[in-house]
Amino acid sequence: MPDVAASPLPLPLGHATPTAPELVLASASPRRLELLARIGVTPSRVLATDIDETPLKGERARDHAVRLAAEKARAAAVLAPGAVILAGDTVVGAGARILPKAEDEATARDCLALLSGRRHRVYSAVALITPDGKLREAVSETILRFKRLCDEEMDAYISGGEWHGKAGGYAIQGSAEGFCVWLSGSHSGVVGLPLFETRRLMIAGGINVR
Ligand SMILES: Cc1cn([C@H]2C[C@H](O)[C@@H](COP(=O)(O)OP(=O)(O)OP(=O)(O)O)O2)c(=O)[nH]c1=O
Numbered sequence: 749m750p751d752v753a754a755s756p757l758p759l760p761l762g763h764a765t766p767t768a769p770e771l772v773l774a775s776a777s778p779r780r781l782e783l784l785a786r787i788g789v790t791p792s793r794v795l796a797t798d799i800d801e802t803p804l805k806g807e808r809a810r811d812h813a814v815r816l817a818a819e820k821a822r823a824a825a826v827l828a829p830g831a832v833i834l835a836g837d838t839v840v841g842a843g844a845r846i847l848p849k850a851e852d853e854a855t856a857r858d859c860l861a862l863l864s865g866r867r868h869r870v871y872s873a874v875a876l877i878t879p880d881g882k883l884r885e886a887v888s889e890t891i892l893r894f895k896r897l898c899d900e901e902m903d904a905y906i907s908g909g910e911w912h913g914k915a916g917g918y919a920i921q922g923s924a925e926g927f928c929v930w931l932s933g934s935h936s937g938v939v940g941l942p943l944f945e946t947r948r949l950m951i952a953g954g955i956n957v958r
Pocket residue numbers: 774775776777779796797820836837838839840849870913914915916918919920921938939940
């Protein structure tokens with residue numbers, strides 16, 4: 749009969765060690781929580797941060813996403829010392845422009861007009877701070893092309909409200925996927941947390957992930 753007591757017990761998923769530090773998700777985005785659950789990770793706490801998300805002069809979309817994810821993680825680390833902190837940031841870039849997070853209809857409409865019939869990129873950055881203070885960072889880049897949108901399509905999309913609070917004024921996880929001719933990169937990244945990069949960072953940080 750095997751010596752059951754001697755065999756190591758599997759650690760609960762999403763935990764670092766048997767005396768695991770708590771895992772804090774530094775994000776108010778419900779999408780990030782749902783995406784993390786898909787790789788078996790349940791944070792012990794969710795902490796929304798309030799950082800200035802204004803792009804720096806001349807800042808590129810990729811650099812902006814990486815900087816903001818790190819700033820969110822650092823802000824949460826101050827509030828939860830000794831915890832493992834995970835943060836993310838998703839930025840839509842069209843040409844040299846960083847598109848805003850749409851908080852009103854006019855902004856969402858401007859974003860859709862810019863994205864209509866052309867390619868754009870979504871950068872989704874993830875930052876992990878471990879209790880030793882080390883910051884690990886990763887970013888996914890996804891290229892998407894939307895069909896040319898007619899006025900009726902734009903009006904219907906705007907009245908549906910899915911754009912609210914979303915970078916670039918759309919949510920690929922909703923009806924906007926019907927506008928997407930193709931995408932190349934990370935679907936989870938576009939939604940808010942690139943799961944391949946996130947899982948890799950967590951494993952590098954000593955977190956047990958499915
Ligand atoms: C492009 C795109 C973005 N988004 C979302 C992901 C992010 O929640 C949001 C971009 O804003 P973020 O600043 O990345 O995140 P947030 O403000 O929602 O949350 P927090 O700063 O507290 O972490 O846009 C979608 O849900 N679907 C999409 O297709």
